[in-house]
Amino acid sequence: MGERDAEEVIAEVCRLYGEKGEKAVRAARNGHVIQYHDFCVVIGTTDTYVVDEGFCTCGDFMYRESQCWHILAFRTAKALGMIVQRDEWYMDLL
Numbered sequence: 001m002g003e004r005d006a007e008e009v010i011a012e013v014c015r016l017y018g019e020k021g022e023k024a025v026r027a028a029r030n031g032h033v034i035q036y037h038d039f040c041v042v043i044g045t046t047d048t049y050v051v052d053e054g055f056c057t058c059g060d061f062m063y064r065e066s067q068c069w070h071i072l073a074f075r076t077a078k079a080l081g082m083i084v085q086r087d088e089w090y091m092d093l094l
């Protein structure tokens with residue numbers, strides 16, 4: 001993906017999701033979206049959550065069923081090719 005495409009994706013995420021979008025973009029840029037062999041995780045402000053396209057283990061998603069910024073971070077990082085690949089199993093780190 002070209003530099004300008006990436007900027008467009010980022011602008012779009014921020015426009016559509018406001019503050020949540022900015023958090024998602026920041027996480028993607030900081031390498032906080034990590035793909036392990038078994039799971040993909042997002043490192044949040046207070047904890048690390050397992051995520052995918054439509055699922056997250058955080059309270060916001062589990063109890064309020066709202067689309068949290070972790071899922072957004074996962075999607076943004078995927079679109080930008082910024083998911084960090086780790087040659088490890090997340091289960092082994094727990």
Ligand SMILES: [Zn+2]
Binds near residue numbers: 056058
């Ligand atoms: Zn979440």
